[in-house]
């Protein structure tokens with residue numbers, strides 16, 4: 001690490017020049033930057049602290065919770081389709097369709113949620 005002021009070579013982790021005392025900007029000394037300044041802005045309309053970011057754990061909970069719907073739909077569909085009663089088979093088809101539609105919606109939601117999370121992480 002060379003001193004920017006006098007050119008004196010110093011220790012790699014030195015923060016100040018040993019010769020002239022000039023401050024040396026090292027990579028081991030990152031500036032303290034606020035994590036997310038947007039988070040600290042209060043909503044002027046309500047006066048409440050607004051927080052748009054959903055925590056990772058809550059996001060996983062929502063994804064797992066919504067996965068419940070397609071699974072139930074498909075299970076109900078399979079149960080009804082195995083019934084000998086033709087009317088119940090029709091109900092089973094409806095359940096199966098609902099399960100598939102919910103599954104597709106769930107998949108899109110999960111992908112968007114993960115893409116959003118990656119944007120937030122950087």
Ligand SMILES: [Zn+2]
Nearest residue numbers: 003006017020
């Ligand atoms: Zn110096």
